Amino acid sequence: MLKLLPMKTLSSKTVYKNRWMTVREDEVERDNGQKGIYGVVEKPDFVIIIPFDGTHLYMVEQYRYPVAARFWEFPQGSWEHAPNIDPKELARAELAEETGLVAANLTYLGHLYEAYGYSNQGMHAFLATDLQEGEQQLDDEEHGLIVRKFTVDEVKEMIRQGSIKDNSTLAAWSLWSITNS
Amino acid sequence: MLKLLPMKTLSSKTVYKNRWMTVREDEVERDNGQKGIYGVVEKPDFVIIIPFDGTHLYMVEQYRYPVAARFWEFPQGSWEHAPNIDPKELARAELAEETGLVAANLTYLGHLYEAYGYSNQGMHAFLATDLQEGEQQLDDEEHGLIVRKFTVDEVKEMIRQGSIKDNSTLAAWSLWSITNS
Numbered sequence: 001m002l003k004l005l006p007m008k009t010l011s012s013k014t015v016y017k018n019r020w021m022t023v024r025e026d027e028v029e030r031d032n033g034q035k036g037i038y039g040v041v042e043k044p045d046f047v048i049i050i051p052f053d054g055t056h057l058y059m060v061e062q063y064r065y066p067v068a069a070r071f072w073e074f075p076q077g078s079w080e081h082a083p084n085i086d087p088k089e090l091a092r093a094e095l096a097e098e099t100g101l102v103a104a105n106l107t108y109l110g111h112l113y114e115a116y117g118y119s120n121q122g123m124h125a126f127l128a129t130d131l132q133e134g135e136q137q138l139d140d141e142e143h144g145l146i147v148r149k150f151t152v153d154e155v156k157e158m159i160r161q162g163s164i165k166d167n168s169t170l171a172a173w174s175l176w177s178i179t180n181s
Numbered sequence: 182m183l184k185l186l187p188m189k190t191l192s193s194k195t196v197y198k199n200r201w202m203t204v205r206e207d208e209v210e211r212d213n214g215q216k217g218i219y220g221v222v223e224k225p226d227f228v229i230i231i232p233f234d235g236t237h238l239y240m241v242e243q244y245r246y247p248v249a250a251r252f253w254e255f256p257q258g259s260w261e262h263a264p265n266i267d268p269k270e271l272a273r274a275e276l277a278e279e280t281g282l283v284a285a286n287l288t289y290l291g292h293l294y295e296a297y298g299y300s301n302q303g304m305h306a307f308l309a310t311d312l313q314e315g316e317q318q319l320d321d322e323e324h325g326l327i328v329r330k331f332t333v334d335e336v337k338e339m340i341r342q343g344s345i346k347d348n349s350t351l352a353a354w355s356l357w358s359i360t361n362s
Contacts, residue, residue, distance in 0.1 A: 006244050006246070006249060007244065007246050015196075015197045015204075016196045016197045016204050016206070016220070018206065018218060018220045020220065020299070021220050021299060023196075023197050023204050023222075025197070025199065026246075028246065030321075030324055030325075031324075031325070032324055034321060034324070036321075037199060038246050038247075039197070039199045039201065039202050040246070040247045041204075041222055041247075041299070043299070063187050063188065064294075064297040064298065065187070065188050065207075065209065065219050065221070066219075066221045066222075066297055066298070066299060066300055066301045067294055067297045067301055067303075068187060071297070110340075110343050111343060111346070112346050112347065112348050112351065113245075113248055113346050113347060113348060114295070114296050114348050115295050115296045115300065115302075115348070115349075116245040116247055116248045116252070116346065116347065117245065117247070118201070118202060118222070118224070118247060119247055119296065120247045120248055121296075122248075123348065140211075140215060140217075143211055143212075143213055143215070144211075144212070156359050156362065159291075159355065159356070159359045159360075160359060160360055162291050162292065165292070165293050165294050165297065166293065166294060166297065167293050167294060167295050167296070167304065167348045167349055167352040168296075168348055168352075169352075170293060170351070170352035170355035170356065171348040171349075171351035171352045171355070173355045173359075174340065174351035174352070174354045174355045174358075175340070175351065177355075177358070178337050178340045178341060178354075179340075179341055181337065
């Protein structure tokens with residue numbers, strides 16, 4: 001019979017920190033007595049928003065430096081200066097910043113983890129409807145971000161062709177389609 | 182008119198490294214001349230496998246230390262000792278290790294990025310069909326992992342109830358359902 005007890009943390013130290021992430025290395029002991037280390041990236045939770053006007057989905061495209069390319073994705077973001085902000089308030093603000101859209105309705109789709117094998121960062125997904133268009137208000141890190149609307153079928157075709165590459169965008173899509181089915 | 186040129190890397194240094202990840206900090210310059218830093222987590226690509234017998238999906242449950250809980254997810258993994266392994270070969274091996282399943286067919290669903298805001302790690306998704314059950318062969322990091330099969334409706338209900346938390350599992354689900362629609 002397997003024992004399902006968690007790993008114990010024997011010690012923990014911060015090995016790197018910048019404004020957006022903290023990396024710690026823990027000394028751990030598994031329930032079978034085996035000792036080892038575990039590197040964990042700590043980041044504040046972020047939100048992702050599916051803006052849907054009944055026919056079109058609004059997406060943003062921006063340069064993603066770690067993979068050196070631009071990709072279309074759903075609007076998303078976190079505030080490192082306000083890590084404990086209410087997710088719905090953050091979703092409303094990020095949507096307006098990145099797309100200019102004001103949503104009369106924000107429906108909560110669920111909470112997931114982006115990369116829980118090595119990170120504690122959570123993701124809150126929202127569906128935004130009853131949309132009114134307005135002006136983008138990008139911050140420095142979002143410089144060069146563009147916004148466009150696509151039909152649902154156009155987005156599905158971009159996914160089939162492999163031009164949408166963002167796990168978070170596709171995970172939010174699953175939440176949306178499964179909670180609606 | 183927006184200029185869509187990428188950020189330039191001015192310098193790059195490794196700030197942390199363990200067996201499973203390297204963290205580097207780059208000094209960058211945006212096309213508007215603004216300078217800053219960018220922390221990037223480097224990890225080898227991983228695979229995720231949707232094992233489907235026509236009625237049931239096989240999932241695994243394991244303890245995820247960074248978020249201190251056990252969750253059901255699709256089998257997934259990477260080999261830090263063989264980062265350049267062919268993804269299909271890795272998928273076949275990980276599926277057998279974690280679930281004991283041998284798949285006569287592995288269909289490629291696509292390539293995504295797990296967290297391209299701060300990591301370069303790619304994910305290759307596969308559908309595994311024509312399955313034959315066998316014995317798990319877990320490695321040390323997978324100690325305590327269990328496997329079970331669920332109907333498609335059971336998995337959807339787990340997603341609706343919020344008990345599946347893994348972005349990669351839900352992103353693979355989108356790839357599967359959209360490439361089939």
